[in-house]
Amino acid sequence: MDPAEQAMLRIELVWSPRPGCVLAEPLMLAAGSTVSQALAASPRFALDRAGLEAGGPLCVGVWGRQQALETVLRDHDRVEVYRPLTVDPKEARRLRYRATGRRIVSRHRPLGGRSGA
Template sequence: MRVEVVYCPAPHAVDRVELELADGATLAEALHASGLAERHGLVAETLDAGIWGRVQPPQTVLRDGDRVELYRPLTVDPKEARRLRYRGTR
């Protein structure tokens, strides 16, 4: 089964790894096999991960063609960012 694992370390930067895994592989196995967490100095157990934009638990079984995504923590609250943009346009 083919899956891809993606992590965006910064805006407009993408680190993408394509993997060939055995049928029945889990999200946690894909993250470990990709090596993205280690490459970027992250602790995979503390990060949220998902499939196609939806957060999923690590034991989720993957399907062929899935896109596994590692999500970085927010640096700014989205509501506050919207307020700041609004104030800047007045």
């Protein structure tokens, strides 16, 4: 690998402009680039950015963990832009229960008792 390739980062930028639609774009950035620079480097993301910012300030993360815009990226990072929640997840579960009349069971916690007891 030549030194010019070593000075470049391969980043994936992922965002959802609307429910049910997820867009991903691979980017090549200079080493030492930040999350903010990754967002600015994508012309496709620029088209959707205004709509995403309408719900409030952008929330971004790297590999599922929320990060500041000044976070320095590493090679093969996945930068994710999160849309603001339109409804509280607990309230959404309550609404689904009322609509179906069935309890929504989590895979992580069995019904009828405490785990580890």
